[in-house]
Amino acid sequence: MRNFRIFCSFICIPFLILLSPNWLKIQGVGPCWPIIWMLPFSLKFGSTWGVLAAVSIGLIADSLTLGDASYLPSFVILGFCWGRLGRKHEKLEPSFNYGFLALVGTLLVGCSLWAQKLIFHSFSSFYWFNASAIHTLLAQSLITGLIAPLLCSWLVVAWKTKHYKTI
Amino acid sequence: MLLGINSMSNLFSKIRFRWLYKGKFWSLLVFFLVVYFIRFTKGSVFLDFYSLLTRPLWPGPAQREWLVKANYFEHDIRLQSLEEDNKRLREILALKSSSGTDRISAAVISRSSKGWWHQLELNKGKKDGIEIGDAVIGPGGLLGLIDSTSFFTSRVQLLTSPGSKVGAWVLGAKRHGILIGLGTNRPKLTFFDKDSNAEVGDFVVTSPASTLLPPNLPIGTIKVINNKFLPSPSAIVQLNASPEAIDWVQVLKKL
Numbered sequence: 451m452r453n454f455r456i457f458c459s460f461i462c463i464p465f466l467i468l469l470s471p472n473w474l475k476i477q478g479v480g481p482c483w484p485i486i487w488m489l490p491f492s493l494k495f496g497s498t499w500g501v502l503a504a505v506s507i508g509l510i511a512d513s514l515t516l517g518d519a520s521y522l523p524s525f526v527i528l529g530f531c532w533g534r535l536g537r538k539h540e541k542l543e544p545s546f547n548y549g550f551l552a553l554v555g556t557l558l559v560g561c562s563l564w565a566q567k568l569i570f571h572s573f574s575s576f577y578w579f580n581a582s583a584i585h586t587l588l589a590q591s592l593i594t595g596l597i598a599p600l601l602c603s604w605l606v607v608a609w610k611t612k613h614y615k616t617i
Numbered sequence: 618m619l620l621g622i623n624s625m626s627n628l629f630s631k632i633r634f635r636w637l638y639k640g641k642f643w644s645l646l647v648f649f650l651v652v653y654f655i656r657f658t659k660g661s662v663f664l665d666f667y668s669l670l671t672r673p674l675w676p677g678p679a680q681r682e683w684l685v686k687a688n689y690f691e692h693d694i695r696l697q698s699l700e701e702d703n704k705r706l707r708e709i710l711a712l713k714s715s716s717g718t719d720r721i722s723a724a725v726i727s728r729s730s731k732g733w734w735h736q737l738e739l740n741k742g743k744k745d746g747i748e749i750g751d752a753v754i755g756p757g758g759l760l761g762l763i764d765s766t767s768f769f770t771s772r773v774q775l776l777t778s779p780g781s782k783v784g785a786w787v788l789g790a791k792r793h794g795i796l797i798g799l800g801t802n803r804p805k806l807t808f809f810d811k812d813s814n815a816e817v818g819d820f821v822v823t824s825p826a827s828t829l830l831p832p833n834l835p836i837g838t839i840k841v842i843n844n845k846f847l848p849s850p851s852a853i854v855q856l857n858a859s860p861e862a863i864d865w866v867q868v869l870k871k872l
Contacts, residue, residue: 464660468726502645505649505652506649506652510656513656513658513660513663514660514664515733516774516778567733581801585731586733586800590732
């Protein structure tokens with residue numbers, strides 16, 4: 451039953467990417483939805499499952515974009531690091547940590563995409579200090595960091611198996 | 618001796634390939650094959666399903682009326698450019714006619730006009746005859762080109778997207794250039810000639826010499842010119858069509 455709930459939440463991510471509600475955007479930039487699913491999953495299930503989840507969600511996210519840059523490299527790094535972090539610090543529960551980790555993770559994803567775009571477009575149409583890239587990087591990190599505590603905590607609760615204690 | 622070999626082979630099969638006999642391995646393998654298939658088909662399964670789910674939420678027919686009214690401005694620019702083009706064509710008589718196109722109306726079902734990708738998802742796809750490379754116009758002029766299609770949907774790469782390159786023609790200056798997306802709201806026009814001869818406020822349309830796009834589709838107006846830019850002058854163009862506010866677009870199907 452828990453696996454089914456995890457699978458359902460996984461399936462919701464591409465639809466959230468496509469739906470991209472306007473009221474959850476800062477200056478037209480929405481949150482990085484895959485990060486919000488991947489963060490609690492990696493922290494809970496460790497680095498191996500974190501990397502596998504990162505590859506899956508990265509492939510799905512890449513399929514919904516124009517395809518000049520990929521989410522995969524940064525997602526794999528984050529899946530591995532968050533998995534290790536979750537195993538070392540099992541009491542990483544407070545919501546602030548989710549927000550901070552999501553913010554740092556989105557910054558890493560943004561920097562990775564920015565670097566790839568610089569390489570793919572041969573520096574002809576994408577500058578080093580491109581105002582729109584900085585705007586996207588900051589706005590996406592901020593909105594992801596803001597909503598991550600709420601949604602990640604909810605996902606962790608939703609994925610928990612029920613234990614009935616007998617007195 | 619034979620017994621020893623048998624027991625060894627049993628031991629190997631138990632130790633080395635134990636994971637092959639677990640149901641979890643095969644279910645994971647199937648899951649990853651499905652995920653890879655989705656990546657390979659550029660999310661067409663998701664997009665088709667998403668278009669089915671969001672069908673009741675698609676914009677209503679009132680938007681069409683708004684689109685028709687907004688087209689008047691586009692027609693004014695087109696008329697001016699077509700008159701000038703006609704004069705040139707009478708002299709040259711070597712270019713294709715611009716009337717060989719058919720328009721397909723489509724609703725925008727998902728948009729990302731800011732961020733890392735500048736793209737739109739439309740509710741019409743291969744089924745309706747949309748092909749990769751078709752021009753997409755909205756109220757005001759050209760929005761972008763079709764980047765990929767699924768059976769029910771298609772994806773548009775906007776002119777503002779980094780990597781977008783379209784041949785352009787400046788009406789007042791009569792100069793060719795290439796319009797390059799920068800990721801901002803205003804793309805950059807790089808002229809082919811060293812002398813741009815253009816002024817702020819000049820209209821920019823699709824190149825009459827283009828073989829990929831219909832000629833003389835309005836794109837925007839020049840806002841800033843840098844004549845000292847090397848190797849050739851460049852300009853910043855304000856687009857006529859705004860992808861943030863458009864719910865209906867038209868795809869110009871090549872005939």
